[in-house]
Amino acid sequence: MQKLGVIIDSEDMYKKFKDLLNQEFFVDKSNIINDFNKLIGKDGSCNVCITKPRRFGKTSIAAMLTTYYSVGIDSQEIFDKLKVSKGKKIEQYRKFQGKYHTLYFDFSSELYKYNSLNALLDSINDILKDDIKYIYPNINVLNNDKNDNLIYNLRNLHRKTKDFIIIINELDSVIFSNRFTPDDKVKYIRFLKSLIKDKSYSAFAYMTGISPIAKEFSQSTLNCFDEYSMLDDDEYYQYFGFTEQEVRDLCEKNKKINKNSKIKYENLENWYNGYKAYNGEKIFNPWSIYHALADDRIENYWTKTGRFDELVNIINFNILGVKDNILELIKGKKIKIKLENFGAENNLNSSTNNKETNEKTNEKKLKAELYSKMVTFGFLTYYDGKISIPNKELEEKFINVLRKYKDLEYYYNMINNSGKMLEMTLEKNPKEICKILGNSHMENIKPGDKMDHCNLKRVVEFAYFNARINYIDEEVGKGKGIADFIFYPKKKSQTVIIIELKVDGSAKKALKQIHRKKYYHDLKNDGYKGNILLLGINLNTENELYSCIIEERDNKLKEISVDEYPKSEMKEKLINLILKIKEKLIKNLMVYIKD
Structure with a gap:
């Protein structure tokens, strides 16, 4: 084991993955590594952005990728026991294991400390420099001249070491934070583009967030990623959330661990089932499934991880037809609608008061954007052109919204x-x-x-x-x-x-x-x-x-x-x-x- 840093070959992410492995209800999602290995070295396809609701396993995958790719981590003993090392792709598995420096950036970490984008980026750069000094004390990488910035230091480090696997977690935290100005948010998108696009030091990049990234916002265009969201994912959907078979397997495992358990698959399906993949396959919220099994109790777990009033703040009942739609959804109905992709650009456009966008908006478009946002955040699911409330856990959340409004x-x-x-x-x-x-x-x-x-x-x-x-x-x-x-x-x-x-x-x-x-x-x-x-x-x-x-x-x-x-x-x-x-x-x- 070599030295591990905060950003470079993150020690925190390595520990997180080891903790995940030790959980009673660990689900092996390591085959995503084989899927990502196929992209390394492919021009135009080596950057992936996954946008899913909170607690759907994005950070867990980031921890696993850090552990697998990092040159500073001896992970063979770990992954030789997991699915990624089995089957026909064994050569590919060995080829890329431990061959890169991983760079882990979490843009949601301690945002309250920073009042400007420059302050945030300077802090991240300082952490990177400390990592470089710690891991490579005898290599002259840092010149501390006027070009002292994150990307410049990465270029210099790359000349002396290996290619990087870049992992950016919670991409949209900056965009949705009130601590940053609209101009800062635009600069942030440009910074991400500069960090990733056409950089010789990057072998592969994995980015996560809740909202799809901005691909349509003027000169800030961040179009160097293949993006997979709750509205559009035919490649990696099975790795974010639990599949039906995984939940059934967990129930069987639970029987052996806890012979007196009251939880059966039918209980979990009745309360937590409802998300649908592009092909209709059932997807369960992993946070709720894990805690229901661990606590041996059916409760609303995922909805407690956010603010109580978050759904109230999202739903705009002033949009024509929304009130009736929400009541129909609560009754278990499915509503046919063509959705607009909701993403970071929606927030950027509203922040910068984009006149052209405001002139073009109408009730139909506003409704489509609202429901797209609710699908993106995990409050609704979208399948076969119809929106619906995914499960009873969320149904109760919607019901509680009603009491916040006098006429509802x-x-x-x-x-x-x-x-x-x-x-x-x-x-x-x-x-x-x-x-x-x-x-x-x-x-x-x-x-x-x-x-x-x-x-x-x-x-x-x-x-x-x-x-x-x-x-x-x-x-x-x-x-x-x-x-x-x-x-x-x-x-x-x-x-x-x-x-x-x-x-x-x-x-x-x-x-x-x-x-x-x-x-x-x-x-x-x-x-x-x-x-x-x-x-x-x-x-x-x-x-x-x-x-x-x-x-x-x-x-x-x-x-x-x-x-x-x-x-x-x-x-x-x-x-x-x-x-x-x-x-x-x-x-x-x-x-x-x-x-």
């Missing part, structure tokens, strides 16, 4: 009450169902708001939000039309729920429509063996009163019971009349008091 808090409350709503439905308690709907309505629907069939349907859909745990909800019908809701149980022995809605009609009319249209047709032939609950729900918009009737039938359609609230239409009319009289009395009393 209604849906947040409905979701929180949805467990009670399903419970009352299965208990055939129409009074409680009306009470749940009525309370939320009174608390959150503003006077003058339009409450048509479409909005009522949305309210009821959120009221039954938790039904999706055990049910598949579809707006379909086997008979002569389409029901508002049919909840098909995942276990076919359980109860099927069919709901029809009316506005300013009656609950009985809604129930009659279910029978007239025969929405329950063929349920028995489809294998459903449980009873069927038919619900008619009506909203009287004038008095904001709900009525509900629940009819239970067996799977042969024989009636079992009928429960109604209010007990009769006459009673409902009487209640309405009493409310009108009450309202009139209050008005007369107010007039009397004024007089």
Whole structure:
């Protein structure tokens, strides 16, 4: 083992990789080395930029590359046990192992210390010079003249030593930091270009970040990388995040380590699955999977690694259609949209107040950029031209966003009450169902708001939000039309729920429509063996009163019971009349008091 520095053959990265190897749930991603080895020496293809959400393994790969390529690290014993050393590529594996100096730059490290780009680069240059003095005390590399800068010192070092493997971690930290001016950010992109492009000292470069790098920003163009992002990666997607097979293997390993573990693959899939590769392959968030297995508990791990309000700050509800889209996504829908690539140039353009860009923006473009940003940051996934919320962990994050906005808090409350709503439905308690709907309505629907069939349907859909745990909800019908809701149980022995809605009609009319249209047709032939609950729900918009009737039938359609609230239409009319009289009395009393 030779001397290791902070930047040159980074000791920190070497230690990090050794720590990763010692983890109980280590996943071997070393085959990416063979993929990268094929690029060394290929003009125009030897620089790769990987942009993925935080905690998706970018830094772990950087630590592995540092350990493998560094001339200062004897890594044969480590990698001879890993996948990279197996198979037909053994010669290539030996050829490049330990043959380079790696240069590790982390641009996210201690940014709070610097108020300008020059101060940051000077600090990095000072660290590099200390490394050179420590590793090569007898070689005259540093002249300390007026050309003393990072790139100049790298050129001089290269003349006396080996080619470099350059690793740049968290590239976009500077661009998204408020500590640097717009001019500094533009200069930073130019610096990166000067560091990498057409440099004889660079054999290969691996760059990481969250946002794709700027390729379209005037003279700052950084086009010397092949880039792979959450929106476009058909080469390296399997190395960032865990594949389905890797998660299954970890579950098998967990059984041997912890025989009393409660965690099964199905638990992990149910809560954390959802990201899709370009080919539809499942990708899991590695941070969440690791901690769920280590803690033997399903929790929201990844969403805790960022600020609580980060999603609130990203979503712009002022863009036309975004509010409706977010509500649809929370309900588990997929939205078809053509996305715009979001990257560092978006931040640069906004920072420099690019007039041309501002003139061209419109609602459609803004929406595409917003959703692209959310995919880039890992809050949404994009597959087959559609965006969706990847998993239940993130779904809860989106639900929490609702309570931050006055006009969306209604849906947040409905979701929180949805467990009670399903419970009352299965208990055939129409009074409680009306009470749940009525309370939320009174608390959150503003006077003058339009409450048509479409909005009522949305309210009821959120009221039954938790039904999706055990049910598949579809707006379909086997008979002569389409029901508002049919909840098909995942276990076919359980109860099927069919709901029809009316506005300013009656609950009985809604129930009659279910029978007239025969929405329950063929349920028995489809294998459903449980009873069927038919619900008619009506909203009287004038008095904001709900009525509900629940009819239970067996799977042969024989009636079992009928429960109604209010007990009769006459009673409902009487209640309405009493409310009108009450309202009139209050008005007369107010007039009397004024007089």
